[in-house]
Amino acid sequence: MTSISNRFRSPANLTPLLLCLLASLPFRAEAQAPPGKPDPASPPPPVTYHRLVPGRSTVAEVREALGQPLEEHRWYSYKLLYPAAGREGHFDAVHLRSSNGKDGELGCVEAASIPQGLKTLTEVKSALGEPEFFLEFHRQSLADYSEKGVRFTFDFQGNTIGAAYFPHGRRRVHSGERRFLSLRALPQGPQPPPENAPPPDLSAGVSRIDITPQKAEWLGPVAQGKPFRIHDPMQARCAVLARGALKVAIVGADLFGLSKSEVDPIEKRLQEKGLSHLLLCMSHNHAAPDTIGIYGHYPREYVEYLQERIYQGVLEADRALKPVARLSAGSQELPLDGSRVEGLFRNARNPGIVDPQLAVLQASGADGKPIVTFVHFACHAEGLSTGVLEPSADFPGYLCDALDRDPGGQTVFLNGALGGMVSGDSKARTHDEARVTGERLAAIAREVLRTATSPRSARFEIGRYRLEVPVTNPKFVLFQKLANRRPLVQGRIATDMFHLRLGDAELVTIPGELLPEVSFEILARMQGFPRMLVGLTNDELGYMLPGYDFNEGQYEESMSVGPAIGPMVRDQAIRMVESQRDGAGGGAR
Numbered sequence: 001m002t003s004i005s006n007r008f009r010s011p012a013n014l015t016p017l018l019l020c021l022l023a024s025l026p027f028r029a030e031a032q033a034p035p036g037k038p039d040p041a042s043p044p045p046p047v048t049y050h051r052l053v054p055g056r057s058t059v060a061e062v063r064e065a066l067g068q069p070l071e072e073h074r075w076y077s078y079k080l081l082y083p084a085a086g087r088e089g090h091f092d093a094v095h096l097r098s099s100n101g102k103d104g105e106l107g108c109v110e111a112a113s114i115p116q117g118l119k120t121l122t123e124v125k126s127a128l129g130e131p132e133f134f135l136e137f138h139r140q141s142l143a144d145y146s147e148k149g150v151r152f153t154f155d156f157q158g159n160t161i162g163a164a165y166f167p168h169g170r171r172r173v174h175s176g177e178r179r180f181l182s183l184r185a186l187p188q189g190p191q192p193p194p195e196n197a198p199p200p201d202l203s204a205g206v207s208r209i210d211i212t213p214q215k216a217e218w219l220g221p222v223a224q225g226k227p228f229r230i231h232d233p234m235q236a237r238c239a240v241l242a243r244g245a246l247k248v249a250i251v252g253a254d255l256f257g258l259s260k261s262e263v264d265p266i267e268k269r270l271q272e273k274g275l276s277h278l279l280l281c282m283s284h285n286h287a288a289p290d291t292i293g294i295y296g297h298y299p300r301e302y303v304e305y306l307q308e309r310i311y312q313g314v315l316e317a318d319r320a321l322k323p324v325a326r327l328s329a330g331s332q333e334l335p336l337d338g339s340r341v342e343g344l345f346r347n348a349r350n351p352g353i354v355d356p357q358l359a360v361l362q363a364s365g366a367d368g369k370p371i372v373t374f375v376h377f378a379c380h381a382e383g384l385s386t387g388v389l390e391p392s393a394d395f396p397g398y399l400c401d402a403l404d405r406d407p408g409g410q411t412v413f414l415n416g417a418l419g420g421m422v423s424g425d426s427k428a429r430t431h432d433e434a435r436v437t438g439e440r441l442a443a444i445a446r447e448v449l450r451t452a453t454s455p456r457s458a459r460f461e462i463g464r465y466r467l468e469v470p471v472t473n474p475k476f477v478l479f480q481k482l483a484n485r486r487p488l489v490q491g492r493i494a495t496d497m498f499h500l501r502l503g504d505a506e507l508v509t510i511p512g513e514l515l516p517e518v519s520f521e522i523l524a525r526m527q528g529f530p531r532m533l534v535g536l537t538n539d540e541l542g543y544m545l546p547g548y549d550f551n552e553g554q555y556e557e558s559m560s561v562g563p564a565i566g567p568m569v570r571d572q573a574i575r576m577v578e579s580q581r582d583g584a585g586g587g588a589r
């Protein structure tokens with residue numbers, strides 16, 4: 001059978017076809033405010049923000065009802081900020097579906113203002129009935145009334161601290177799906193120190209390798225004819241953790257994404273040098289070249305450069321191994337006022353649904369100084385309007401640099417379940433705002449480190465699990481055929497997931513962008529502290545959605561290999577977690 005890939009293998013023919021493919025992908029700005037319009041015949045939603053109806057009220061009506069905003073900026077689409085009523089220091093964010101802030105309609109509102117008569121969970125339930133879905137975090141909670149176009153966040157006492165308004169009329173969680181999920185019993189925040197922490201009996205080494213693009217052509221056609229200007233360096237921050245024959249490299253890289261077909265050769269070469277595993281954790285940096293080629297141009301020379309640099313970086317970290325005298329770990333549940341982690345991250349697809357955990361894991365040497373500090377939370381690194389035209393590491397770069405200065409050692413950022421569509425909540429998409437975000441996150445990480453405790457266990461184990469997922473999205477089928485770097489086998493694509501236990505910490509890797517609502521189902525089954533789902537590790541297969549919320553035609557769905565991957569990744573992660581529970585075996589696999 002003559003495949004398309006055989007006929008169009010030469011790069012000269014490939015690019016125009018990939019560009020056609022690109023033209024059929026939806027515009028990214030669509031994903032910054034939830035889509036959909038309520039049925040014109042349907043009554044207004046039971047709760048509104050100043051009587052405005054998302055998906056129906058025009059921008060002119062929004063401006064007339066709300067008056068002059070405190071700030072307004074383009075953030076892919078357009079956002080207006082208003083001071084929250086009666087809540088000093090908090091803001092209501094109004095997201096417009098508009099390219100100029102004048103035309104278009106209201107997309108959604110994430111408000112720290114508390115709606116009249118809905119000051120507590122009890123009041124909300126008595127006014128609106130039982131929620132479609134209820135989620136308990138360790139301290140806070142979320143009540144989801146998607147069909148009514150509203151979600152609420154509550155503090156530990158059940159006081160309303162945020163309300164998100166979005167187009168009503170569509171259930172997100174169907175009857176028959178899980179209606180209640182609790183993460184409340186899982187350890188979170190400062191933990192009591194153990195009586196006797198076992199010695200880690202571990203070595204760690206680090207290195208930092210510059211992976212900034214060296215040539216204008218590596219940035220892709222979008223940068224052609226424009227000045228080649230690097231804003232700040234991109235890095236691969238390499239750490240090797242070793243005990244006996246188990247040598248795991250964990251690399252945090254300022255990359256948009258790399259496919260398994262490009263990561264595997266790096267790991268294979270490292271295995272020849274005695275490393276056992278490579279976890280390449282990509283920050284999903286949107287100010288980096290598209291190293292997958294999904295947007296029409298595959299920068300082969302840059303990818304080869306990256307492969308060599310990361311290989312060398314890991315070897316350098318391996319040469320720098322020294323004994324770890326202490327492991328410490330901690331986490332913090334960030335406040336969900338205003339149905340988002342204000343100023344840091346939000347969910348643009350399903351406002352209010354964000355994982356507020358920031359987790360830190362640190363290994364220190366005999367001199368008491370940190371060797372490596374892993375920092376984990378979930379957010380798209382897409383806070384720069386200049387994108388790849390001005391390559392930068394975005395907020396993860398500022399975060400890591402700030403922690404490298406204080407407390408020292410080397411920081412490795414691990415992004416989380418950032419899919420659909422956990423994105424920045426900065427005021428504007430500028431380098432200054434990226435710096436503010438990164439440094440604020442660094443300050444939170446330092447706070448967590450102050451109360452971080454040593455683990456009760458000296459576990460160091462890793463499991464590798466293969467997964468084969470069906471690729472049913474016709475665009476992705478065509479992309480894989482045209483790119484011809486990674487064969488589909490009977491319509492399936494193979495990928496890897498890892499499960500790592502280090503001390504009490506538990507880490508599951510995800511080969512792409514998992515939606516937070518799927519991550520909660522996995523987190524609820526994890527027993528470690530802290531628990532981390534690390535996205536875009538060794539692969540980038542796009543969005544992984546819950547089966548019940550896969551809506552053909554929406555942005556994230558168009559950037560997903562298909563509806564099967566979300567549930568398959570969830571089930572695999574749960575199997576991995578349960579097979580490595582305390583006493584259920586272990587060791588390297």
Ligand SMILES: [Zn+2]
Nearest residue numbers: 284380419513
């Ligand atoms: Zn993404």
